[in-house]
Every structure is written in C-alpha cells, then in structure tokens.
Amino acid sequence: MIRLAKEYFADQRKDDLHELGKGLQRSDAPGHVTAKTKYFADRTFPGMLYLKMVRSPHHHARIRSIDTSEAEKHPGVARVLTHKDVPHNVYTILILIQVGPEDEQVLAEDKVRWKGEAVVAVLADSPRAAEEAAAMVKVDYEVLPAVFDIDAALKPDAPLVNEYHGQNYYLYDSGECRKVRFGDVEKGFAESDHILEQTYWSSPIEHAPAETTGCIVVPEGNDRFTCYTNTQAMFFTLDNTSIILQMPGQKLHMVGGTVGGGFGGKVDVTVEPISILASKLTGRPVRFVYSREEEMQISSPRAAEKIVLKDGVTKDGRILARQVWGYTDAGAYSRHSPYGAQKGAAHYPGPYTIPNVSIDTYCVYTNRTPSSAMRGFGVTIADFALEVQMDKLARLIGMDPLEFRFLNAYRDGDMKAHRQPTEGAALIECMQEASRTADWPVAERFFKMSSYKTEA
C-alpha cells in the first residue's frame, strides 16, 4: 500500500495532492487480461515471407567471399540479400544527433567484428525453408585475433576492432574520454586522512523480454511500406531506416503499439531496415522475428563496465576528493554506448557533494556483442560501484554508513562537479524516512537536517 509522508516539504506544497497515493486502474489492463491487446506479431498476411539471418560464427574475421548460389536455388526461397543490396550499408543510430562516425554495417561486407553479426538475409515462403537455405550460404572467413575485455582492448598492441574509429575507444570532442574537472583532486587527497582506491567490474546483462525483437512489413503497392514493429524508439527507427534505405520518411509508415517488454533492449535499429528492404525488393510482406536464441545472443545487452574509484576522506567523515576512471565495453559498435559513457561522467560524484572531483569515462570497443541501452545505462552500474564504495569508506573510518551518507549528501544550492546546481534534492528526507522504516537509527542531529535549508 502506498503511504504519503506529507510532513516532508509541507511548507513548499501549495496544494494538497489529489492523485498521488491512490491506486489507479492501468488503462491497458483490460486488454491484457482479455488478450485483446495487440502485439506486432499478432497478425499474418497472405504471401508472407520469413527472413532468416545468416550470422558470423566468429568473433573477428575477414570475409574472403560470400556464396549464396545454393541457397538461392533452394525450394521456397524468394530472395537472398547481401551488403550489395543495401543502399547505405554503414550506419550508426545516434548520427541523428551528430554522434558519429557511422561504424556498423547492416550486412557485413569485408569483416565481422562479433560472433552473431548479420551477414546474409534469406527470405523464403516458410520459416523452415528460410532456415534450410540459410544453412546453405557459404561464407569464407579468415579468422582474426579478437579482444574480449576492456583492458585487453586498450593495450597498445591490441588488434583493431573497428576501422571506422581507428582505435579501440570512442574519440570524443574532448579527446579519448569524457572529462569532468572540479576543484583540485590532488590537493583534496593531500588533505585527506585516508585514501581508498577500488576497482569494480560488471558483466553484460541481457534484458530477456518475454516478447522477442521483431517486425512485419507490408508493401502498400504505392511504393510505401507499413512496418509493424515492437521498437521502443519509433523515430530512431524511422529516421535510420530512411538513411539506410535512402528513402524519404513519408514512404515509411511505422506502426508501434504494445511492446512485450523492452527494458531498453528494443531501442536499437536492427530488424526494420533489412525487412523493409526485403519487402521492397520482393513486393511481398516480410516477417523478421528473433528466435529466443537470437534474443539472448544477438540483441544488445547492458554494457560490461570497469570502474576505478579513488576517494580521499577525513576521519570525521567528509569526502574531500574523488577520482574516477570509468570504462564502458561497447562491444564491436557504438550504438548508444558513447552516450552511456558520457552520462556516467556527469553522474559519478553520485548524490554527494564533493569539493574536488576528477572524472574520465571511456567508451571502449571489443569483439563482443554490441551493448546498448538498458534501464539507466551509464549510471546504474556507476551507482552500484559508488554505493559499495560509500559502505567501504564508512567502514574504513569506523562510521555508520547511513550517517556517513547524511554528512556527504547533496543539498539544494550545492554545485555539482559538472557545474549543474542542485535543485529539488530530497536525499536527506529519503534517508530520514528510510532510517525510520528500516529501523536503522541515526543520531538525532541528522533528523534536524533538510535538503533545502542550510542549518546543520
């Protein structure tokens, strides 16, 4: 049951709250429980073709040749597509907001950079015929050495993952990393009683939505295409498809709807451009839906991260300096990772006011499945590292971890390291309530604190 603690910020509230704290019926619930809710795959069209993707079995390999002749002859096959069929084969999702360079091939041409990369698309009358024909595509690979983690990728003699970048990290306009500099960390460390440096690692995490990624495309007969999709990012999909297919947006009718779970895993543009191209070249409806195996292996996971935190703290519980080196494993391609790593740079001091801060965040390329968005990507793993570090710091100086957080909590008017003044902070009040609810007592003076008044 929801309880509203109206005693907090009572003097700031103009009006009593009318809607908060009351349960409201979800508007989509009646559709869900009667199974009337329509998901993209809940439709079928006469003459529909099924798309099966031939994928790289290697983590890193040069493509010597692609032979589709046997597959094309297989009964039921309507068309086999390679990179030659894609009008603008090299793309990157965030080019829409000028985050380049284009670094990923829709269908691989000269090289594959991760195990599972799309190479050839086979279209057939039935899923079975498509699968059989896909097995007949012959790709001759020259296997290359691969890198699988951040440290290996950043070694000077590491194999180059992605030629469109030229080095195994993303080049920001600020250089090899995103940087935040605030105060003077060296001075802060010098004034501290203790310094604690720790390294935190995280693994990729798959969203595993109940409904796998997919779309169904129908040619409308007037050179326009309707695409039923479960994308979470309709306009990324529309605009990137328009670039990849070199087709004006008004020819593309994207139809979304209820997504069967996404959690960030459906913001990449992976199934729609190739399906619309296939529909255009065959004149038939096309269905491309990831198998469960593809959803688990092919769709972008949350990035693996490596986070090094170095903090200087006084024995009475003030953090005087924090230095951070954050590394995001983008996998083979950028997708949303340069943005995720950048978000981390702004986030790292956490909800704490620290006078001296230095942050470097890197977006690193490896031969792993490209990572991308997932629930608070760029900050979620950062928070894990930061809060574990807070507990360790408290233990180091023999202080209660909750009281330690009260002492360092940010409050309205405090300047954050990335030069955004704090407004509307409610951390103190949340911790006060958490202390009561969890029965984790703290000293009385912490209950006299407030986020927006400067008394002690």
Added chain:
Amino acid sequence: MAKKVPLQITLNGEERAEFVESGSTLLTALRDRFDDTSPKGGCNQGTCGACTVIIDGELRLACLTLAEMCDGASVQTTSGMAKGGVLHPLQRAFMEGFAAQCGFCTPGMIMAAKALLDRVPNPSRDEVIEALAGNICRCTGYEPIINAVLEAARANSHNAA
C-alpha cells in the same frame, strides 16, 4: 509447400475447423489459422509458458504440441475466458491487482492459474507458486501475479458460498 491437413477442434466451446500445415504446432495453428492470438510465442521451445493453453482439461504448451494431434480435442485459451462481457474472477483479479505490466505473459499465466483453480479451488501460496513455475514474467516480479491468483480463489469461494 507442406501438405495441408484438416483440423477440427472445440475452441473455447465453439466447433471450429481449419486446414493447417502438416507438422505445424498448435501455437501456429491457433494464431495463424484460427485467428486466436491469445497464446503468445515467447520462445517456441517450451521454456517460457507464454503459449500455455488447456487441452481437454490439461495444461499444455501450444508451442510443443503438434496441431494434428489435437484433432477432436477441446482447447481453451484466455480469449474465451470472459463470458458475455463479464470477466472471469482471474481476469478481474489480474486487472485490479496490477498483475499485468507489458501483458505478454498474461494469457499464459491466466491459463496456468485457471488449470490450478479448476483442480484446487483454494490453493495455498506454495501451490500457486508451483503452478506458475513454468511461466516466466519479466516485468512484474511475480508477487502481484501470485496475489491475484489467491485473490481470485477467494472471490470464487465467496461466490460459491
């Protein structure tokens, strides 16, 4: 082209017949031929429960059931649960208890819960958990679903009393 075979079933109490492709699953047959898209394909390999239906009173995964083997069978799905516009107590409890978020697992969950309540009208919490063990939900964290099933059982026994 695979051979087409006739398939006659009682779908949610209604006599229906369609031609289906030989070798196709009941899931494909229901969704593509019988226009009942309430069973969902979440994995097509028997691991998620999204395709759960009731065949002749038994809980089954439609993605692992050959359509041809269902000839003459009675098949129940979530689309047939509401009678004359009135929701089944399970549907009402799922709706009121926030037991559906994206809704993709919901038809399968409701079928699994119905099979349980048909057998055990007043299940314990553990029995509910056991009965839903084959159904994966990635959104709700299961608690609201378990509570909804228990709530529906309470509402049922109330009505019976």
